[in-house]
Amino acid sequence: MSTAGEFKRDTTYLDGRITADGRDGWPLEAGRYRLVVARGCPWANRTMIVRRLLGLEDALGMGICGPTHDWRSWQFDLDPGEKDPVLGIHWLREAYEKAVPGYERGVTVPAIVDIPSGKVVTSDFRQITRDMEIEWTSYQRDGAPDLYPDALAAEIEEVSDPIYREVNNGVYRCGFASSQRAYDEAYRALFARLDWLEERLANRRYLVGDTITEADVRLWTTLARFDAVYHGHFKCNRNKLIEMPALWGYARDLFQTPGFGDTIDFVQTKQHYYLVHKNLNPSGIVPDGPDLSGWLTPHHREELGGRPFGDGTPPGPPPEPERVPLSHTAQRHV
Template sequence: MGQTAGEFVRETKYLDGRITADGRDGWPVQPDRYRLVVARACPWANRTMIVRRLLGLEPVLSMGICGPEHDARSWTFDLDPGEVDPVLGIHWLREAFEKAVPGYDRGVTVPAIVDIPSGAVVTADFPHITLDMEQEWTAYHRPGAPDLYPAPLRDEIEEVSGHVYRDVNNGVYRCGFASSQAAYDEAYARLFARLDWLEQRLADRRYLVGDTITEADVRLWTTLARFDAVYQGHFKCNRNKLAEMPVLWAYARDLFQTPGFGDTIDFVQTKQHYYRVHTSLNPSKIVPDGPDLSGWLTPHGRAALGGRPFGDGTPPGPVQPTEVVPVANTALAA
């Protein structure tokens, strides 16, 4: 199918170095050598935060957190003292991209993994970052870490995730940044057709693939978590709210209440990012006060479907003190 006039097309030419157990690409897995750079607002970065936490990689892979806003130049470390990342010693994330590629002229994106000794970005290829955490960093997984990418289910995980990426993860952006009515209409129809498909798929199964949490659930959840707070209004994805789709809303709450998911999202920073950065959609930069977040903490009833969240593994421990989301920015404040 050809591209519709006015359709949003995502930039996918990422810096794509691979950090591997055997170092075959020149970047061997090593404790304390790399820094994962994220922003809590970003769903693609949120994936890496969840996987890092579920696998217990915090002691060997440090994390720098950019602020919720950026301009055309770069994400910035404006949450840190002096607005400088304490490990990398930089204010602009662009500096790490330019150390990797002098004169770097593409978008500066999160997540990114930076080689601390050189200060250069190794990779910003978000689909591979989590897969490599799951497959290449196994020597440093915590005891009881779940298998998020089990070999027998990988084909199904990728098949389901392909639909989810095209129509939901990227689909909300295709709605929000469409520049023609036809492109918006097409993206809107595909988004809600896929959400209806997911509503049916999850009606009698607790998780997307198999009976445990997998990479597929991580990929879907970060979009669902932002749906009512941002996409439903800001991106014109307004057929209904997530909270009005009983199965998906219960599924999203189930994961939100699972350690490693809800404790990684900052709803205030998420809204600040979308409503203040996308000035073409929201010139006033006014950030909405809603929605009410208290529903995230209500019983979901999904355990009745069976399934074991962590398979033969165990939940992750408490969030690292330096990575705790302020209570005022969470559903606990509702």
């Protein structure tokens, strides 16, 4: 937190890289690494979506932390014995401390852990998805889409940069501001960017090009949580997502696309924010709403053209152990 009350995100991550040629000391190898996520976290949700779209489930296993944590770390409290069945640990911090003895920074998800050593290789959510798309091609499924085409890479980053500052991180800048001035500035920037996105998406199906790219993954995980969490919990309340026709249609379009909506657990998402942020919600009450049935309504975005997977194909259903319980999805409201 800055002296002016502005929220400052710590972006100093463990930044090892798993590459096809092993140049960073971590060679690509199926079954060697484990992606650790939490369903409530939008940054982790990005990696879950990309892993699904590219079909990397068999090559890169996934451990799922529970929705809550304390100052010590995220924890594997959903698993039998409250330990990850592959890593054999309860606290994710244990893997960070194996990588950096005496580790003192924040323990974040997503993280990729080297199973043999038990060490975190990387917690850089920005690089993890790019490497899945570029370095992990030998393990991608047949029909995997190209989420980071060379010809569109510059535009993806150009569009994504202000979205990160003002939307992805912008909702946190609103929620964790500790002065009126800092909150007001973040609030104005957030909704100015959402208005820009509303205009951009009014006549085009996707953010960049005519297929789903990394840019769409980055934006969608914030939109998916907007009405359920950010509108009330983080005071991002000029309007709801459902009141912005183009953005709401875009968000529904992706939600109904295999690989997106089947990764989000609305119950765990709300539990994460409303139970962990005691300073914002001291009662610990988790709201029952909103009604999620709208996520399943027709969006008609296909009329704008575009091909969701380009020359590729949709992913199959998620593996049974990774499926979100029906009662935690939009289906429960139907």
